[in-house]
Amino acid sequence: MAVTDIATRTYDHSWRLDPIVRSLLDTDFYKLLMLQMIRHQHPDLPVTFSLMNRSRAVRLADCIDEAELRAQLDHARSLRFTKKELIWLAGNSFYGQARMFAPDFLAWLAEFRLPDYDLRRVDGQYELHFHGPWTHSSMWEIPALSIINELRARAATRDRGRFALDVLYARAKAKLWEKVERLRQLPDLRLTDFGTRRRHGFLWQRWCVEACKEGLGERFIGTSNVLLAMDADLEAIGTNAHELPMVEAALAEDDAALAGAPYRVLRQWQAHYGGNLLIALPDAFGTTAFLEHAPDWVADWTGFRPDSLPPIAAGEQIIAWWQARGRDPRTKLLIFSDGMDVDSIEACYRHFAGRVRLSFGWGTNLTNDFRGCDPEGGHALDPISLVCKVTEVDGRPAVKLSDNPEKATGDPEAIARYLRVFGARGHQRAAVEV
């Protein structure tokens, strides 16, 4: 006899909302690190973040109901950091350091809530902007992306039969576990979950993180998701993002100031953090230009996170640069996080073995790889390339060039100016899949 708990079933079928984001800690750790610095540097700077769907063929406004999207965004706005969460942020060690977050920052977090949003349907897509002080609009990036990705997955699985769903998740679990089995062949692997923003859903991400913890043991060093790090006693991992150089560049008054922007933010960063948090993103306006003009002290940083060139090429370029500057790459750290999956992880691991310290941030292909799993076929559950980027800084346009013109963002005129200042040497066009 199968017994159903009637109260639970009735509740399951009648609740008002199944919230996707249930905690302000359900975000990437680097947001909190950056936020602490942004609050010092630019406490009131107006910055707009905007959703960008690089997978234009997927008409998000046709598959996600607007009322549902608003209900989820409204729910996220109702959240506050809880007492237990603030205690944990205050008391936990991050990257081996106690008291990473200052008491005045934590007191400020206690009052934090997400600002309003600006949502419109335009031609089958959602235009979604977050205006407000940088300290606030920035905190929308991760919840907005995880809400939209999970709403898309929910829409795709709506009205499926129980067997179809059962087989779907069975295949996805089997698929992930095969990846885990391959990865655990790499004895010195250092792997992190970076998949919050692109996840199929919160519960699925949690399953994936727990599977990695059990299957990879010490090779799995943590997660960028602060809530999962707290709940599973894992390390919270992350450093900084493109929004830092993008905002600094947008504020530049002339071309000389623009050219110096990528290094000014590193100066600011190292005034706040040290050690393994000194990881630079080289590609905001092109890696080649960044390395060519970098002051010597940049080579003293712990490492780089190449994010848009093919990983082996990017790693070789950086290693050569360290050597040219007289630094020993074996003491340095490269973090690869751009659309990685088992093949590219294995390839990088083998290619760089013994030459440099390596770590991998595994995102979309960890937490949202349902390709080939859907018993009904089709691509409704394939991941899409959805980002949420700085678009405007105090009325000025924001730009990201990256090493891959397909990943560039900003209006064409501003992009042209940045290309004039930074050049385009080393840029390589490649399709963006996830």
Place this chain on the structure above:
Amino acid sequence: MAVTDIATRTYDHSWRLDPIVRSLLDTDFYKLLMLQMIRHQHPDLPVTFSLMNRSRAVRLADCIDEAELRAQLDHARSLRFTKKELIWLAGNSFYGQARMFAPDFLAWLAEFRLPDYDLRRVDGQYELHFHGPWTHSSMWEIPALSIINELRARAATRDRGRFALDVLYARAKAKLWEKVERLRQLPDLRLTDFGTRRRHGFLWQRWCVEACKEGLGERFIGTSNVLLAMDADLEAIGTNAHELPMVEAALAEDDAALAGAPYRVLRQWQAHYGGNLLIALPDAFGTTAFLEHAPDWVADWTGFRPDSLPPIAAGEQIIAWWQARGRDPRTKLLIFSDGMDVDSIEACYRHFAGRVRLSFGWGTNLTNDFRGCDPEGGHALDPISLVCKVTEVDGRPAVKLSDNPEKATGDPEAIARYLRVFGARGHQRAAVEV
């Protein structure tokens, strides 16, 4: 079609052990407060705690399997305070005070584990002793009691049909909710869960605590269970227990030192804690004697927790004593926690309205009241009166007289000596039900 998650079902049917105690925080808050003080006063004092089943008619060794009991006790010994738990203890405020636990104490807790146990079957009962430094043996009290109570409940529910179980819990839930509905008629009620040691089971206690939180709102001020307080963002409640005066008394070298023991522990306590933590237990060796010989400064304490006289009589006696000492009872606090249930809570609430501040610790009748709920009838799920008390201090016998001779513990010769020193005035014999 009813669908069963096959992996979950297989795991449910094949796991090695369903642990009853899964965290060292699954204990009463006062244990941690006392422990911090004990570690200062008596870091190495050998103290034995022993199980006592006051419900002799229930032959525990006949209903609880010894191997299961050992497996649960062994599992509890494998536990450590986790990083997240220690961070919460360090960072949370208790009774409105930050940093209640000193860093050196928390560092010591990080290394803590429960000591070995000494278990024997004797005549249908278990003899269960915990030897070791007081700091360690004391920490067995709550997990040992909750393990035995839950094993008894599991034994009683083993091999029941699904319907019988469903109806059992439906009735128990309905029964508790009726109590909640009555209690919420009392607008100024202050109620706390004190039911960890006597609970039917951990999951049932959690349900009860959550039901109180939802049903009683502000009237439910917290729980003595530290783990549930952390998980549900409730206040952790508790002050001190009889073990303090019992050990101090056992150490007394002569009758004069014995007579002064109850006040010496209060001195020690107030050197560590203040405010609403200054709650005295008056009945370790009789309330009448305690009040009669109490130094005047005892009347400056915040309140009392009468624990063995009928509550109204005890309250009146204490109020008269405060008045005789020139204190205003309306500024004082009485905490009733001896076998309370809705009738006695209502009676006390009405009797003392406006005359003294009141608070209730609700134990067995909150977390283990299945009387009349079992569809098979019988009393296998009725609560029993099981305690775990100090029995020996550095080779000397430990004694508790209490106001009710039925609750006295200790060997007859030692009890006789204590009665000679403290007298028996005011003692009242009454059956002990829970």
